[in-house]
Amino acid sequence: MCGPVALHPNEKKTQVKQIVSSETGLLPIPLAISPVSSKVTGMSNDQFNDLTSLATYLPSRRSGRPRNMVAPGPSDAQIAEIVILAMRTPDHGKLAPWRVASVATDQRALLARGFTEAYRKEKPDAGRLELEGLEAMAHEAPTLLVLLSSPVASTKIPLWEQELSCGAFAMNILHATHAMGFVGGWITGWPAYNDDVRDLFGSAPEKIAGFLYIGTSNAELSERPRPELENILSFWTPVVPE
Numbered sequence: 001m002c003g004p005v006a007l008h009p010n011e012k013k014t015q016v017k018q019i020v021s022s023e024t025g026l027l028p029i030p031l032a033i034s035p036v037s038s039k040v041t042g043m044s045n046d047q048f049n050d051l052t053s054l055a056t057y058l059p060s061r062r063s064g065r066p067r068n069m070v071a072p073g074p075s076d077a078q079i080a081e082i083v084i085l086a087m088r089t090p091d092h093g094k095l096a097p098w099r100v101a102s103v104a105t106d107q108r109a110l111l112a113r114g115f116t117e118a119y120r121k122e123k124p125d126a127g128r129l130e131l132e133g134l135e136a137m138a139h140e141a142p143t144l145l146v147l148l149s150s151p152v153a154s155t156k157i158p159l160w161e162q163e164l165s166c167g168a169f170a171m172n173i174l175h176a177t178h179a180m181g182f183v184g185g186w187i188t189g190w191p192a193y194n195d196d197v198r199d200l201f202g203s204a205p206e207k208i209a210g211f212l213y214i215g216t217s218n219a220e221l222s223e224r225p226r227p228e229l230e231n232i233l234s235f236w237t238p239v240v241p242e
């Protein structure tokens with residue numbers, strides 16, 4: 001069922017009106033696409049995450065900086081829809097070797113305490129600035145999803161493949177976030193590699209694959225350098241044995 005016409009703050013720049021497709025506010029992206037432009041660099045500031053179509057979104061996709069993310073962020077129902085969409089991720093063996101924990105605003109102080117206690121334990125001489133950085137990391141953005149790689153041991157599917165699937169799941173969370181008109185960002189940093197922090201959310205052999213921040217950017221997105229195509233793509237020309 002279609003809801004009212006809605007303009008999310010992130011879309012003001014493009015003035016593209018989107019029909020809300022569900023009560024959670026997912027913006028439909030037309031799938032009848034024209035060929036994707038090969039020019040994905042040199043974007044101007046107002047062209048990022050252009051939801052006009054899939055063909056405009058993919059070459060304009062850009063993450064936001066968590067420290068620049070403000071309200072509105074997704075509601076709990078929208079967070080659930082983002083995760084449902086991301087569950088459509090390639091996954092050898094149908095193991096779903098990934099999961100997310102959403103850290104609500106009123107739990108962020110406890111998360112900050114978990115970060116700083118773990119850091120002090122590892123680095124007893126921690127300086128004030130380091131600890132303030134961790135405090136900030138726990139409080140940034142309206143929504144914070146902790147992404148866990150949760151590999152299944154009792155399977156012949158290699159761990160590497162399960163971790164690859166987790167990375168793809170993270171990318172799909174970003175896509176779903178952007179499709180809903182918000183901006184997302186994927187950060188690791190020191191807490192992602194600390195077992196005490198991991199234990200706040202899970203247990204070995206799980207690993208924190210990242211902190212996924214979601215909100216509305218209060219700063220213009222800007223382009224970052226992209227690799228040269230010739231360093232990434234080659235057309236294999238094997239030497240044919242005589």
Ligand SMILES: Cc1cc2nc3c(=O)[nH]c(=O)nc-3n(C[C@H](O)[C@H](O)[C@H](O)COP(=O)(O)O)c2cc1C
Nearest residue numbers: 061062063064065185186187188189190209210224
């Ligand atoms: C697994 C992973 C971890 C990352 N961790 C950090 C980080 O700790 N700090 C940071 O500034 N960027 C980090 N980044 C990069 C950010 O996601 C960065 O915003 C990224 O360059 C955005 O590029 P995009 O606009 O193409 O998505 C990480 C990226 C990945 C994939």
